[in-house]
Amino acid sequence: MLNFSKPTVEQFLRTYVISDFAVSKDEDRIVFNTNLNGKMNLWAMDLPDTFPYLFAQKDQSANFIKFDPEGRYVLTGYDNDGDENYQIYALPSEGGMPEALITGEPNEKYYFTHLSDDGKRVYYVTSEGNPNFLNAKVRNLEDNSDTLLNEGESGPTYLSAVSEKEDVFVYMRLLANTYIQLFVKDGDSMTSLTPDAEKVHVASGPVFVGEKDIYFTTNFDQEYSYVAKYNLDSKEFETVFQIDNESIEGIKYDKENNYLYMTTEKGVEDVLYRYNLETQALETLSTPFDVVGKLVVTKAGNLYVLGRSATVPFNIYKSTTGNDWVSITNNRVLGVSQEEMVEPEVVTYKSFDDMEIEALLFRANPENDNGYTIFWPHGGPQASERKMFRAMFQSALNRGYTIFAPNFRGSTGYGSSFVKLVEQDWGHGPRLDCVAGIEWLFENNITKRDKLFLVGGSYGGYMALLLHGRHPEYFKAVVDIFGPSDLFTFVNSVPPHWKPMMERWVGDPERDKERFIKDSPITYLDTMVKPMLVIQGAKDPRVVKEESDQIVEKLKDLGRDVEYLVLEDEGHGFSKKENEIKVYNMMLEFLEKHQG
């Protein structure tokens, strides 16, 4: 009787982000970080009632939420408009306005690590006094005193775990995304949890099980991370178990039942497992989400997960058995059912050197199809494109674009050798994987040669710029979202605690000068002739605004068609709903304009 129009772009963008949550000791309250009211704030639900109420007003992103076990307060951390200089705040137990607890100059960082069981001591790491490597400290809330626990050296060093008696500490030293050491500090001595700290490997997520065992995940001597343990008495390292071709991450210990819970990164999705420490039985749990943002195991053994999938945005799910999941939030796309959206196909293709590359292919529904494809190189680069809701993807799909997102070499989820292939090779192998992906699209008649757009953010923005400069013939137009434009300036402008990792990750500007020139998009200004849209957050601490400024200025000087949008109150991402809507509307308008 009444006919309604097709969904608009705005409908897809009216979903909200949930970036973190915490569950109170008795599971009667959940506090979560969301832009439900347009900007990031903490909201709460008093379970079993799920109607949310505002819990803290700050209009900033929180990087953690921690309940005082005694119920006197809640701790959280805020940065300032995306600058990632997080500092620690406290809130009254019933919510209210956040008050500074462990803070300092605006450019200093204070990262929460641990709260003692009696809620009286806050363990944290800070850039204050050690901007490159970080110091670990404990704040005694009773007398407001700080005690220095550890001075980081040779790499940013994070306090990762504190024993129940607060006498043993585990530190994580980040030398690269592919080289992370774990040390136990007992008195003054630092002992590696793996057999050889000098061998390149990743170790993370330490968990104390009982008095003497530390469980963690590591890929030491293996392609995929497995569960290992270290015994404090015997000082022995031991493999607990591994799963073929899946990288285990994020162990949680269920003391009540003596279980370990963990997720594995299986290519483009996560799998949730339960491991019985007594019987050594490993069980795969079935879940209604494809990607796990956070897993919480409560004292009573209940599970809470921040999950999402390609067609369902962030929601918090609860389960008592591990298989009976209920969504306790209701974040959905306004007026669009899951069925009307597009689930990606997982495809593989062969690259220039016969290496197999996995990719997500979102095919526009036939009734929407406009014949154009968006090629999307993901950010990271040591990350991957996965089955997770992106409002931008689903709204572009609804407009009729097909989207192709390859997990080029350097992506996570395909083993440690694969992920290292982007290190000191930002611009060659991964770029040729993208080129092979583009040719595969043409060969398989998914895309016509004159119907391809290029859009990427962060490393994906860098790749978009580089592909534009070196292969302009492929693309109708290009969108770069905060991508580095010049490797020389980029390696010098990252935050201080990133600097120790830059040599292994990107390279050395002196030693690798020629490669830096060859792999910097700015080298190819002459051939960047296609229309371009560049988007940048003014407060971005990872890829600073100058990275976009310089290439935009140079291209404009050459008379090229470049639109430039700077968001004054954003960092490396868009946390404010109105900004997000502005950016994606502008982007879709830009693509539309350059069709035909």
Next chain:
Amino acid sequence: MLNFSKPTVEQFLRTYVISDFAVSKDEDRIVFNTNLNGKMNLWAMDLPDTFPYLFAQKDQSANFIKFDPEGRYVLTGYDNDGDENYQIYALPSEGGMPEALITGEPNEKYYFTHLSDDGKRVYYVTSEGNPNFLNAKVRNLEDNSDTLLNEGESGPTYLSAVSEKEDVFVYMRLLANTYIQLFVKDGDSMTSLTPDAEKVHVASGPVFVGEKDIYFTTNFDQEYSYVAKYNLDSKEFETVFQIDNESIEGIKYDKENNYLYMTTEKGVEDVLYRYNLETQALETLSTPFDVVGKLVVTKAGNLYVLGRSATVPFNIYKSTTGNDWVSITNNRVLGVSQEEMVEPEVVTYKSFDDMEIEALLFRANPENDNGYTIFWPHGGPQASERKMFRAMFQSALNRGYTIFAPNFRGSTGYGSSFVKLVEQDWGHGPRLDCVAGIEWLFENNITKRDKLFLVGGSYGGYMALLLHGRHPEYFKAVVDIFGPSDLFTFVNSVPPHWKPMMERWVGDPERDKERFIKDSPITYLDTMVKPMLVIQGAKDPRVVKEESDQIVEKLKDLGRDVEYLVLEDEGHGFSKKENEIKVYNMMLEFLEKHQG
């Protein structure tokens, strides 16, 4: 261990408005109108789950919500930034973007009245073609045709009820707030539901009970409204029942149980009653709210109420028995418990002519008390100050102000003679009631003579201006929120369909010229010497912007201390969270500045 600061003003202002709601036929969905995400939009809950999701994005206030009984769509109405020109929109049943259904030029109004049981015919009234008196029409959704049902005459005429067979119609003609006629239209003849339409009285809220009875409330020949019925066959009017000193409003019929539900306005609060049509037993229901915004009785006999009280903002409550209320929303003040807020005392005092005036006295808690009092004449004027949450009140109380709000003559809830006392006497009796209230505050040592502020909105803004002009010695400073400044210009600038009521309500500018001069604030410019803050919505259709412009301009010309804030995207109220915060922060800063 950790000490937190006292609540800030912003915390009180972070509550949201719920202005309306509807319940689906099977009670599995509630759609409600709220500024939860900062601007007014429709949200939904799929019961029993109470986590809300965005149901329609428009960023405008909706004036009604109606589910298609067959579940194919939802109807709603929007105006434009508070201009009150509501027009009718449709939404897909699962939510989405509103699409125009019954709309016209931006200055026309289309008010929804009724949807047929099969969801195919929409009954409405419109200003189109009859701006003063309105026409009633029906839109057939199957062929998109409109049929004229009635042309309003001699007063704005609203279609109020439609019989089940859609063959009998009840019309309400609004001649004044105190003179409202009900007619049944059967064929072409209009018959008054009360014995004498020419006698001044109020009749409203007609409800069809069975085929032949129309129940409604009226104060015909009485001080307080009671329940009456009219039989279509016998054409007889009959009193059903009345409640001493309480005005009955808003009858709802529970067909399943043959009950009538209704609220009464008992001075500063509402009481909810259930009346058994069979046994004629009347039962008072106990509720957790003091003021009823809307009452819905479902087919199954369940009750839903939009309720609030002085210390609890708008929430939707559900009850199955009438006494077992559960709040299904969780709108609360950020981090402030009900106990920390102030419940008003109900006080009475004698006015200049010995008439008794009831007032709400909010005493600042001793630990906050700053010694100052805000005198608040309410708007309307034919309304009253009641026990309902006002963020502005509770935040001012928290800053230490005591608040006094008298229900001067002309207020509702005290009988029909009392409410008429403001008619054609806007500036004398009610003003002297305010003066007597002020003297009562001094006599009872609640307020010191040099510690009084004056704040009012709408008619209360008018009264604030008039009290300022005629009794400046009382006040330290004055805040006027969209108050008429000149009765001559005011009576000519109201919306067309208000004009027929102006003579009885305010008077005639020719006949009452002298009184208009005496009662217009603008007459007293010479004595308006105290600092003033004036706030006005640019789209206000009731008190147009010129009312504020003219007095601000004239006072500024005289060199007076006047601050003026115009909100471009608001009408007669503040629907946008950021505007509300701006206004009340500005107001509290203004008061603070003028202390001492």
